[in-house]
Amino acid sequence: MSADPKPATHDYRVSPRSDGWQGRRLLSDKLQARLERQLSDTIAAALTRLDLMPDGGSRELGAWAGEFFRIHADSPAGDNPGGSGVNDSLWLFVLARALRPARIVESGTHRGHSAWILHRACPDTPIDSFDVDTGKLTWSHAQLQVHAGDWTQTIQPDPANAEALVFFDDHINHARRVVEAHARGFRWMLVDDNFAATQVHATGGPPLPSLDMLFDPEVVPGDEIAWSRGGKDYAWTYTEAAEHGARDLIESYEPLPELGGITRFPAGSGLSLVRLKAPRAASQP
Ligand SMILES: C[S@@+](CC[C@H](N)C(=O)[O-])C[C@H]1O[C@@H](n2cnc3c(N)ncnc32)[C@H](O)[C@@H]1O
Secondary structure (H helix, E strand, C coil): CCCCCCCCCCCCCCCCCCCCHHHHCCCCHHHHHHHHHHHHHHHHHHHHHCCCCCCCHHHHHHHHHHHHHHHHCCCCCCCCCCCCCHHHHHHHHHHHHHHCCCCEEEECCCCCHHHHHHHHHCCCCCEEEEECCHHHCCCCCCCEEEEECCHHHCCCCCHHHHHCEEEECCCCCHHHHHHHHHHCCCCEEEECCCCCHHHHHHCCCCCCCCHHHHCCCCCCCCCEEEEEECCEEEEEECCCHHHCCHHHHEEEEEECCCCHHHHCCCCCCCCEEEEECCHHHHHCC
16 A cells, blocks of 8 residues: 655745735735726726716726725724725725815724725825724824714714715614715715615624615515524614605715625625715705
């Protein structure tokens, strides 16, 4: 009988991660360029639908994707457990660059990762970030104001908000957030965790209803939305009152394409871009 063959081993080289950005890159140059091209193609299709392509077209978009991968590993929040992952962070970066908002308001600071991504996308833009628990924040900057409590206590109606971006990543009823943002004059709104009723188990404490449920003809008042997660059962009854009349305030909304199939980082969490009606137009039939 012959001796057991030597077990197969990997033959790649491994070295500690370098501190220089070249060392932090995700892939070798040629592969990284290919990945960024694939991402840019998918992102460009969505930005074209939204009429938000940068003047420099795909080339500029590719440069934004490259910049994103160079900065992402520097996030002071590290891997950001409980917050936005790589795919959603890329969307936040690109959308903030494309929209060039005069001001950014965020609800759901957590460790400050998404605020940091938005800041790196728009370094000159003031950011107000709200959380009921601001104790997890990992960075500070003159452009970042962090507030404890609900955003409605601080942010007032202002015509200038039409040029601002508000981002909700706080797991609160999306319909309620639509009404609040519209009442304060915002037109651009991003929501995270926009899960369909059939995906409601995908996150802890999902927004109820999500925008997806609000526009789902199969979800009607009286329906029980029930799910299991982490060994517990949850249930919520969909009501007309929970809709807050929000549908009539939305001009359009675009669930952003999932990038996880390209990057193989864990799937994003339903980031969606909403265009709210102008305050006057909303009162018309
Ligand atoms: C998913 S985390 C936010 C992640 C963060 N945006 C990121 O990507 O790095 C949700 C946060 O919403 C906060 N939160 C819950 N209710 C809130 C409210 N009414 N207003 C603001 N933040 C709230 C929670 O404390 C939690 O830190």
